[in-house]
Amino acid sequence: MNTKPTRLLILNQYASTPKYSSGAGERYYYLAPHFKKANIDVTLISGAYNHLLIEYPKTPDLFNKEEVDGGNFYWVKLRAYRKGSFLGRLLSWFEFLFKLFRFRFDGKKPDVVLVSSMSIFPSFYALYLKWRYKTKFILEIRDIWPLTPMLLGGYSKNHPFIIFLKFVEKFAYKRADAMISVLPNFNDHLQNVLGKKCKSTWIPNAIQEVTEPESVHQKANSETFKVIYTGAIGLANAMETVIHAARILQNNPEVEFILIGEGPDKEKLRLMAEDWKLTNVIFRDKILKDHVHQELRKADLAIISWTNSKLYDFGVSANKYNDYMMAEVPILSASNIKSDPVVMANCGLQVPAENPEEFAAAILKLKDMSSEERHQLGKNGRNYLIENNTYSQIQSKFLQVFDSLLSEKV
Numbered sequence: 001m002n003t004k005p006t007r008l009l010i011l012n013q014y015a016s017t018p019k020y021s022s023g024a025g026e027r028y029y030y031l032a033p034h035f036k037k038a039n040i041d042v043t044l045i046s047g048a049y050n051h052l053l054i055e056y057p058k059t060p061d062l063f064n065k066e067e068v069d070g071g072n073f074y075w076v077k078l079r080a081y082r083k084g085s086f087l088g089r090l091l092s093w094f095e096f097l098f099k100l101f102r103f104r105f106d107g108k109k110p111d112v113v114l115v116s117s118m119s120i121f122p123s124f125y126a127l128y129l130k131w132r133y134k135t136k137f138i139l140e141i142r143d144i145w146p147l148t149p150m151l152l153g154g155y156s157k158n159h160p161f162i163i164f165l166k167f168v169e170k171f172a173y174k175r176a177d178a179m180i181s182v183l184p185n186f187n188d189h190l191q192n193v194l195g196k197k198c199k200s201t202w203i204p205n206a207i208q209e210v211t212e213p214e215s216v217h218q219k220a221n222s223e224t225f226k227v228i229y230t231g232a233i234g235l236a237n238a239m240e241t242v243i244h245a246a247r248i249l250q251n252n253p254e255v256e257f258i259l260i261g262e263g264p265d266k267e268k269l270r271l272m273a274e275d276w277k278l279t280n281v282i283f284r285d286k287i288l289k290d291h292v293h294q295e296l297r298k299a300d301l302a303i304i305s306w307t308n309s310k311l312y313d314f315g316v317s318a319n320k321y322n323d324y325m326m327a328e329v330p331i332l333s334a335s336n337i338k339s340d341p342v343v344m345a346n347c348g349l350q351v352p353a354e355n356p357e358e359f360a361a362a363i364l365k366l367k368d369m370s371s372e373e374r375h376q377l378g379k380n381g382r383n384y385l386i387e388n389n390t391y392s393q394i395q396s397k398f399l400q401v402f403d404s405l406l407s408e409k410v
Contacts, residue, residue, distance in 0.1 A: 008402075009110035009129075011098045011122040013065035015046035016053060017068065018121065018289050024052045024232075024319065026289070028116070033211055035397040040402075041070030043110070045103065051083040053285060056207045063103060074103070083264075090161075092130040092220040093119040109133040112402060115172075116181075116281050118139040123172035130177075136405045139176035141200075144189055145169065151311040169193060178401050182317035184339050189314050190372050201230050205211040206394045207385060224256040225367045228299035228329075230292050231320045233263030238307040240265075241334050243272045245363065246281045255280060255363060260295060262286040282380050296327035300374065301366055304342075308353040315339050319352025322389055325381035330366060334359050347381030 016025035025046070032042045048059045057064065059077035066073045076099050081088025104283055113126045115377060120139065129135040137304045147163035149155045155162050173179065178244050179190065179200035233239055242257065249255045257280055259269070261272050266283065273281045287295070296302060302324040306312055312335065321341045324331050331348035334355065342348045349366065351358040366374065 006039060006041060007110045007112070008042050008110060009113045009135075010042065010116065011100065011113065011126065012044065012116035013047040013093065013119060013122070014052060015044055015073075015116070015205055016075040017066075017073065019192055020053050020055045020057060021289065024387050027205065029073070030066060030206070030391045031398070034070070034150065035398075036070040038395070038399055043074070044068075044071060045074045045076060047078045047092065048400060049078040049080050050077035050092070051089065053079075054244050054288060062099060068263050075197055076100075078187040080282075084214050089138045093121045097121040097124060101128070110135050111406065112136045112138060114138040114140060117142050118144070118145060120172050123168070123176070127172075127175055136177045137175070138178045138180060138401065138405070139172055140180040140182075140203075140406075141186060142182050142317075144183070144186075144311065145188070147311060148221040148236075151309050152307065171328060173198075177405055180398075180401065181235060184315035184317075186314050201397060203394050203397045204389055205317045206389045206391045207319075207323060207326050208391060223254065223300070225254050225363075226256050226258060226299045227301045227303055227332075227363060228258045228260070228296060229305075230260045230287075230296065230323065231304075231318070233259070233261050233269065235265065236307060237263070237265070238354055239269055240272070240358050241305045241354050241359055242303060243269050243276075243278070243281065245360040246273070246278050248356060249363065250276070250280055252280075252364075255367065257281045258295075258299070260284045260287060260292070275343070292323055293327055296323060296329050299327075299329050301332060301348075301363065302327070302329040303332045303363075304334070304336065305359075306333075306353050308336055312337045316341075322385060324377075325385040325389075326384045328375070328378035330377035331357070331381065332362050332366060335401065342381075344386035345381045347377050347384065 007283060010028050012028060015028055017029045018026060023177050030046050035042050042069050046059050057075045059075055062077050064075040066075065074097060076091055078095055080093055094207060115122045115126050117140065123139060126137045130137045146162045150162060151165045173190065173193055181200050182203065182205050184202050186200050190200055229242065245258050270283055304320055316337055325345060325347060331342045333342040333348065333350045334353050336353045340350050343350050349362045351362045
C-alpha cells in the first residue's frame with residue numbers, strides 16, 4: 001500500500017520563489033520538485049505582500065496561480081503595510097486567514113495540509129479542512145510566538161495580544177496530527193506549552209544542491225580582509241555588536257565590514273557608524289539570492305550575531321548559515337546557542353553573544369590564520385551542509401512524517 005500523500009496543501013504566508021525574495025521563504029519552492037518525484041502533488045498558498053519580499057507578484061485576482069516545478073503556487077492578494085509596522089503585520093495575518101476560506105480546490109481535496117509559521121493563524125483553516133475532509137494536519141514551527149515578542153520585544157505575558165497568541169499557540173499544538181520544527185530543541189518548548197512530553201520532528205532549513213563545487217573563491221586582489229554579513233538587520237540580530245567591533249578595529253586598515261540587508265535597525269546602525277566616523281563599514285541594500293552567493297565568495301569571513309536570550313535555548317536554523325557554508329566561507333558566530341551550527345560543522349569560531357571585544361579579537365584570530373586554514377574551515381562547512389542540509393535529504397524526513405500519518409488512515 002502506497003502511504004505517501006498524493007495531494008499536499010501547504011499554507012505559508014511568507015513562502016516565496018527566488019524571483020521575489022532574497023532567500024527567505026523558499027523552502028517549499030525547492031522541496032516541491034522532490035515531493036513530485038515521490039508522487040506528491042503540491043499546492044502552496046502564500047501571501048502576495050510581506051515585508052521580506054524584494055519584488056511583488058502581480059495579483060489581479062484574489063488567488064493568483066503560478067505554476068512552479070513540482071506543483072502550483074497561489075498568491076493571495078493582500079493589503080500592503082508599512083514594513084516596520086507590527087500592527088500592519090498582525091492585520092495581514094488575519095486577512096490571509098480569512099481569505100483562505102474563499103479558496104476553491106481545482107480537483108480533489110488534500111490528503112495532508114501543512115501549516116508553516118509565521119503565522120500559525122492558518123491552523124484554523126487547516127482544522128476546518130481536517131473536520132470537513134478528514135485531512136491530516138501538520139504544523140511546522142519556524143519562529144516561536146508569542147515567546148519571541150516576549151523575550152526580544154519586552155512584551156508582558158499579561159499583554160492582551162500575548163494572551164491571545166498563547167491561546168492560539170496551545171490550541172493549534174494540541175490539535176495538530178504531527179509537528180515539525182526547524183529548531184533542534186523545539187521539543188522542550190512543546191513540553192512547556194502542553195505540560196507533557198510530546199514529540200516533534202526536527203527538519204532544519206536546507207539549501208539547493210550545487211552540482212559543481214565552488215571551492216575557488218572569486219575574491220579580487222585586495223589588501224583588505226573582507227568581513228561580510230547578509231540578511232535581516234533587526235532586534236534578533238544584535239548587529240550593534242558588529243558596529244562596536246568595527247569601532248574597536250577602526251585603526252586596523254586591513255579589516256573591512258560589508259553589511260548587506262534591510263531591517264528596522266539598519267538606519268540606527270548607519271547613524272552609529274557615522275557618529276563614530278567609521279570608514280571600515282559599508283552598508284548595502286538587500287539583494288537577490290543568486291547575488292548573495294556571488295558576494296559571499298568574494299569574502300574572507302562571514303559573520304552572524306544573536307542577542308543573549310533564552311529564546312535561543314531551543315536552537316536556531318537561519319538560512320544564512322547554509323548560504324555561508326555553501327560558499328565555503330569560514331564563519332564567526334556571536335551567540336550563546338548550545339547547538340550553534342558553526343560548532344556542529346566545525347566551520348569557524350563561536351564567541352559569546354553581545355561581546356564586541358571578543359568578537360573583534362576573533363576576527364583578528366581568523367585573519368591571522370593562513371589562507372589554507374581558513375579554506376579548510378570553509379570546506380568543513382560545505383561538507384557538513386552537503387551531508388545534512390540539502391533538500392533531497394530533508395525531503396526524506398518529510399516523507400517519513402507523511403507516511404506515518406497516512407498509514408493511520410482507514
